Amino acid sequence: MQELRDESEADCCSHEGSERKSHHSEKVKNSLISRLNRIEGQVRGIKGMIEKDTYCDDVLNQIASVQSALNGVGKLLLEHHLKSCVIERIQEGDTEVITELMTTMNKLMR
Numbered sequence: 001m002q003e004l005r006d007e008s009e010a011d012c013c014s015h016e017g018s019e020r021k022s023h024h025s026e027k028v029k030n031s032l033i034s035r036l037n038r039i040e041g042q043v044r045g046i047k048g049m050i051e052k053d054t055y056c057d058d059v060l061n062q063i064a065s066v067q068s069a070l071n072g073v074g075k076l077l078l079e080h081h082l083k084s085c086v087i088e089r090i091q092e093g094d095t096e097v098i099t100e101l102m103t104t105m106n107k108l109m110r
Helices: 002-010 026-051 056-091 096-108
Strands: 012-016 019-023
Touching (some): 026 056
Antiparallel strands (some): 012 019
16 A cells, blocks of 8 residues: 555646546556455445345444445545645645535545
8 A cells, every 4th residue: 555655646636627537646546446346346245145144243244344445445545635636726725625625524434
């Protein structure tokens, strides 16, 4: 994960029309996609466990594992967002990004 943190300088956000977009390095994007693919597989596995009437505690442990993995993706994405988009917008004088960030943080902490 350290190599992904070092790539954050290559990330930046752009504002095209009324839509903001992130531009992550290929390394970061591939890591996020890889993690999400694994999570997708875990969710399919949980579905299979339910279909096979697997013991509830085992299913709940797998759900906890997926939630943890999603939190990891969220933390990595948040870190890159802070180090690129948020800093860039503050430097441009756009303090609305703080309100946007606080709203997002509140959603993540639910």
